[in-house]
Amino acid sequence: MTAQQRTLATQVNRIWWKEAIVYQIYPRSFMDSNGDGIGDLPGILTKLDYLKQLGVDVLWLSPIYRSPNDDNGYDISDYQSIMEEFGTIEDFQRLLREVHQRDMKLVMDLVVNHTSDEHPWFVSAKSSKQSPFRDYYIWRRGIEGREPNNWASFFGGSVWEYDEQSDEYYLHLFSKKQPDLNWENPIVRQEIFAMMNWWLEQGVDGFRMDVINAISKVEGLPDAPGENGLPYQWGGQYFLNGPNVHQWLADMHQHVLGKFDVMTVGETLDVTPAEALLYVGENRAELNMVFQFELMDIDSGSSGKWDAQPWKLSTFKQIFSKWQTELHGAGWNSLYLNNHDQPRLVSRFGDDVEYRVESAKMLATLLHTLQGTPFIYQGEEIGMTNVRFETIAEYRDIETLNHYDESVNRGEDPQKLMQSIYRKGRDNARTPMQWSAEQEAGFTMGTPWIAVNPNYTDINAAQALADDSSIYWYYQRLIQLRKQHPVIVYGGYRLLYPDHEGIYAYLRTLADETLLVLLNFKKEIEVISPWETAGGFPQEILLGNYPEPSEGLDSQVVLRPFEARVYRLR
Numbered sequence: 001m002t003a004q005q006r007t008l009a010t011q012v013n014r015i016w017w018k019e020a021i022v023y024q025i026y027p028r029s030f031m032d033s034n035g036d037g038i039g040d041l042p043g044i045l046t047k048l049d050y051l052k053q054l055g056v057d058v059l060w061l062s063p064i065y066r067s068p069n070d071d072n073g074y075d076i077s078d079y080q081s082i083m084e085e086f087g088t089i090e091d092f093q094r095l096l097r098e099v100h101q102r103d104m105k106l107v108m109d110l111v112v113n114h115t116s117d118e119h120p121w122f123v124s125a126k127s128s129k130q131s132p133f134r135d136y137y138i139w140r141r142g143i144e145g146r147e148p149n150n151w152a153s154f155f156g157g158s159v160w161e162y163d164e165q166s167d168e169y170y171l172h173l174f175s176k177k178q179p180d181l182n183w184e185n186p187i188v189r190q191e192i193f194a195m196m197n198w199w200l201e202q203g204v205d206g207f208r209m210d211v212i213n214a215i216s217k218v219e220g221l222p223d224a225p226g227e228n229g230l231p232y233q234w235g236g237q238y239f240l241n242g243p244n245v246h247q248w249l250a251d252m253h254q255h256v257l258g259k260f261d262v263m264t265v266g267e268t269l270d271v272t273p274a275e276a277l278l279y280v281g282e283n284r285a286e287l288n289m290v291f292q293f294e295l296m297d298i299d300s301g302s303s304g305k306w307d308a309q310p311w312k313l314s315t316f317k318q319i320f321s322k323w324q325t326e327l328h329g330a331g332w333n334s335l336y337l338n339n340h341d342q343p344r345l346v347s348r349f350g351d352d353v354e355y356r357v358e359s360a361k362m363l364a365t366l367l368h369t370l371q372g373t374p375f376i377y378q379g380e381e382i383g384m385t386n387v388r389f390e391t392i393a394e395y396r397d398i399e400t401l402n403h404y405d406e407s408v409n410r411g412e413d414p415q416k417l418m419q420s421i422y423r424k425g426r427d428n429a430r431t432p433m434q435w436s437a438e439q440e441a442g443f444t445m446g447t448p449w450i451a452v453n454p455n456y457t458d459i460n461a462a463q464a465l466a467d468d469s470s471i472y473w474y475y476q477r478l479i480q481l482r483k484q485h486p487v488i489v490y491g492g493y494r495l496l497y498p499d500h501e502g503i504y505a506y507l508r509t510l511a512d513e514t515l516l517v518l519l520n521f522k523k524e525i526e527v528i529s530p531w532e533t534a535g536g537f538p539q540e541i542l543l544g545n546y547p548e549p550s551e552g553l554d555s556q557v558v559l560r561p562f563e564a565r566v567y568r569l570r
């Protein structure tokens, strides 16, 4: 036994979801099996070997429940059936079985801040004030002919929708087809817990919980300061991390999660590490980890995400370092740089033109050598990029379309709007998975629900599989590296060169093993002499994203554009 293995055996409580790699599937855009242009469960089934070969342990499916698709499944009309376009419950059971047969796990998306307005609960609630389901949602009378308060919805306009029949408004943080559930009602909580138990009894291995820190709203739903409602950045005070959220999650743990060996990750907007620890602290029985948004907000301007700004590497490092340090030994991090709501990581943080392959591998090196559970979003492993559709008519996302309409109505320049959509729109991540250079990228035999990115002829999985220097195979090596070196999962973290605007360098240490990770985030060549600061000398290079080491003095490291290196030190 090496010292490292001894430390691991005695000091570290090994947990499968800390060692796992998660792969997120956005089913609508993953693989279409029947030519209707919409990805589906049988389609996913045909790609399980591709995913297994990559080395991932857990698949997270974005919502597959019945839904009218106002927000692509994040508006659920039946929590216990499968969306017709995606298949049947039998298709689901088969998928789950085959995932388990390959020794992988499957995590469901849980969307319980809101339902669809077509959910039978809401249909009944809206039909009459006497409905037993009325109190499943949040209804208020207007004040002097206007909305009950001035909060703004994430998807534009007020959070309140007027219902003429009852002369009341209902609250929706997202679209008006996504009414918020009233978690204050204990029967709502019971219903949700029962539904979760049902899925866990089916054999699913956990949940990713949609906007879970928004379920508890501030009492009295008071007005926000400011005339035009509540911009997203200020939401914290009113409906994020609200007064009862921890009690309800503790109840959920007691009645549901604690009974199973499952993985949970909460999507939590606007949380600091200190707030995150209230959800994921190892002394608290709530969630395993959360998705933080500090990094995703790094390029947001004062008016929010669409007002995209340049970002600085020093800030980027500061954010990662803060989360690495503050959660170490106390909670657990999730690691991600993109998902179905965010632009593609290589377009946003790398260079998707000249150094696409190098920068995709460099960013992957970051995610897979930090402490936390890495999440890969479909297509990331082949370096898929943002898309630029010529006209707004080709876009599908409700957030993008609402934003465009509202802004044009306010008199903003459509050309400028398109530029910000190219940069930040959610459809960047939602174009079909690029499987091959064949028709529609091999995604469908029909017409896809959203157009494929025209670069599929060069960027696709078939090409990646055939090229042993591809991004795909690099991800596979990174994943293996993590499995071979517990220091990556359980070790400590120390940042070097905090103020450097070109290089991200850090140490990972566990017992007698120390790794040094060097990442060049720029196109310019950088030369550094890290050994003294690192307190060690190179023993071997475990991984790098360039085929040959660069020339340089022994004491120096020459980092080429977007170069990444992982050293083992002695």
Ligand code: ISL
Residues within 6 Å of the ligand: 071, 074, 075, 111, 154, 174, 210, 211, 267, 269, 305, 340, 341, 342, 399, 426
């Ligand atoms: O997408 C965003 C930024 O563009 C976020 O503000 C997003 O709306 C927020 O992260 C919540 O996301 C989740 O809930 C939404 C759904 O539209 C997203 O797809 C989901 O990830 C409502 O269910």
Ligand code: CA
Residues within 6 Å of the ligand: 032, 033, 034, 035, 036, 037, 038, 039, 040, 085
């Ligand atoms: Ca289909």
